Structures are given as structure tokens and as C-alpha cells.
Amino acid sequence: MTDHLIENRRFWDAYAPEWVERGEAAWLAETPYWGIWATPESQLQLIPERLVGRSVVELGCGTGYVSRWFEQRGAQVTGVDLSNQQLVTAKGFARRFESEITFILGNAEATALPKHCADIVVSEYGAAIWCDPYQWIPEAARLLVPGGRLIFLGHSPWAMVCTDDEGDAVSNAMRRSYFDLHRMDWTRAPIDPGGIEFNLPLSKWFTLFRAQGFRVDDYQEIQAPAVRSPDRFSTSWEWARSYPSEQVFKLTKV
Numbered sequence: 173m174t175d176h177l178i179e180n181r182r183f184w185d186a187y188a189p190e191w192v193e194r195g196e197a198a199w200l201a202e203t204p205y206w207g208i209w210a211t212p213e214s215q216l217q218l219i220p221e222r223l224v225g226r227s228v229v230e231l232g233c234g235t236g237y238v239s240r241w242f243e244q245r246g247a248q249v250t251g252v253d254l255s256n257q258q259l260v261t262a263k264g265f266a267r268r269f270e271s272e273i274t275f276i277l278g279n280a281e282a283t284a285l286p287k288h289c290a291d292i293v294v295s296e297y298g299a300a301i302w303c304d305p306y307q308w309i310p311e312a313a314r315l316l317v318p319g320g321r322l323i324f325l326g327h328s329p330w331a332m333v334c335t336d337d338e339g340d341a342v343s344n345a346m347r348r349s350y351f352d353l354h355r356m357d358w359t360r361a362p363i364d365p366g367g368i369e370f371n372l373p374l375s376k377w378f379t380l381f382r383a384q385g386f387r388v389d390d391y392q393e394i395q396a397p398a399v400r401s402p403d404r405f406s407t408s409w410e411w412a413r414s415y416p417s418e419q420v421f422k423l424t425k426v
């Protein structure tokens with residue numbers, strides 16, 4: 173395993189207990205919501221209405237609530253995650269809520285799933301930020317049938333430029349090179365140490381999508397809601413009212 177896989181598995185196995193409560197709330201939610209600002213599904217429209225008979229793969233499923241929301245619309249869902257501890261939580265919820273989601277321990281950059289097994293691949297802060305885009309976007313392309321859709325949400329490159337490897341909060345200063353964005357290592361951050369994450373400048377995301385045979389159907393930049401909210405994961409509400417802290421891609425494999 174490469175170092176980011178080892179570090180991120182260690183990080184998420186240790187962090188998993190802190191995600192149980194959040195996961196439970198999302199499994200219980202009457203309507204889906206996304207990302208750090210809990211942006212409603214009605215605004216982002218990430219989940220297609222008709223999913224009966226459709227096969228969905230979630231890459232980096234964590235506690236499994238996104239998989240659950242797709243299952244509730246009729247899809248057959250497989251969730252893949254690198255952390256055994258996160259999957260213990262996800263499987264516990266699946267038992268409790270009588271879900272038939274299949275949860276698999278694995279690396280979203282190279283799953284053991286067969287080619288063309290998915291009509292939809294989805295990620296919310298899973299592969300979307302924890303996997304190397306040059307590995308997981310080709311893997312998503314391999315999993316999808318022609319005409320299949322890749323839908324994912326994670327940090328915007330703006331937020332990544334406005335923080336650095338020290339682990340400080342996102343600020344109004346440009347703290348790292350936009351054009352060099354790729355791998356961000358917070359394992360030795362003096363403030364709030366984390367794992368190893370990834371992002372790209374927008375032009376490189378678009379080049380990668382084209383190279384892997386994706387058409388971009390939509391790109392959304394998420395603004396924090398108008399109602400004042402506490403800081404979320406090192407991002408202040410004030411900052412995220414002025415700049416996009418999160419991004420959404422909706423793609424089709426042509």
C-alpha cells in the first residue's frame with residue numbers, strides 16, 4: 173500500500189468512533205443533506221429520482237448514509253471503504269435499519285469490483301478527497317457502464333489554497349500554490365493533525381475527466397447558508413459565505 177493508504181486507514185480507524193453520532197443522524201434523516209453545511213438535496217439534486225433496478229457504488233462510504241439514501245430510492249448499493257472501523261459502524265446501522273447494502277473493505281483507487289458493474293458511482297468526502305484523483309477517477313470510469321454517472325462532492329480547491337499543511341483554519345490569505353495542488357499531508361500538522369488528502373486545480377480536474385471519457389453535466393460551488401452557522405471543520409461561516417468551500421461534479425461516462 174502507498175503511504176497515503178496506510179496513513180488514511182490508520183487515521184480513519186482511530187477517528188471512526190467520532191463519526192457514529194453524525195452517521196446515525198444521517199441514516200435517520202427524512203431528507204438527504206450534503207457536506208459540511210448540510211446543503212439540502214432539494215438544492216443540489218445529487219440523487220436521481222428513479223433508481224429501481226440500478227446499481228450504485230459508493231467509494232469511501234464511511235458510515236454508509238449516502239449509500240442508504242440511494243437504497244431508499246430503490247438502488248442496489250455497494251459501499252467500499254478503507255477503514256474496517258468505519259465499516260463496523262456502517263454494518264451496525266445496516267442491521268439496525270434492515271438495509272441490504274453490501275459493504276466491502278477495500279481501496280477506492282483499485283477496487284475488486286468487476287468492470288461495468290455500476291450505473292452510478294458516488295462519493296461525498298470519501299474518494300472525492302481521500303484518494304488520488306489520478307487513481308480513483310480511472311477506477312470510477314472502469315466501474316461505470318457506458319452512460320453511467322459519476323457524482324461527487326468534496327472541498328473546493330479555493331479552500332485548499334487558503335490553508336496549508338500546518339492545519340490552520342481556512343483564511344483569506346493564499347497559503348499554497350493553486351497550480352501545484354494535488355496531495356496535502358496533514359499527518360504531522362501541529363494544529364489538528366489529520367490524514368492525506370487530494371485536490372486539483374479546476375483545469376486539471378476537467379482534463380482528467382476528458383481523458384477518462386467523462387462528460388461534465390454540471391459543476392456546482394457550494395456557498396454556506398444565509399443563516400449564520402458555527403465553523404465547520406476549520407472553515408468559518410464568514411469565509412464560506414464569500415468563497416466556495418465545497419464543489420460538486422456531476423459527470424456522465426460517454
Ligand SMILES: C[S@@+](CC[C@H](N)C(=O)[O-])C[C@H]1O[C@@H](n2cnc3c(N)ncnc32)[C@H](O)[C@@H]1O
Nearest residue numbers: 184232234235253254255258279280297298302
Ligand atoms: C468523511 S468519511 C466518508 C464520508 C461519508 N459520507 C461519511 O461521512 O460517513 C471518509 C471515508 O473515506 C474513507 N477512505 C479514505 N481513503 C479511502 C480509500 N483509499 N478507499 C476507500 N475509502 C477510503 C475513510 O475510511 C472514511 O470512512
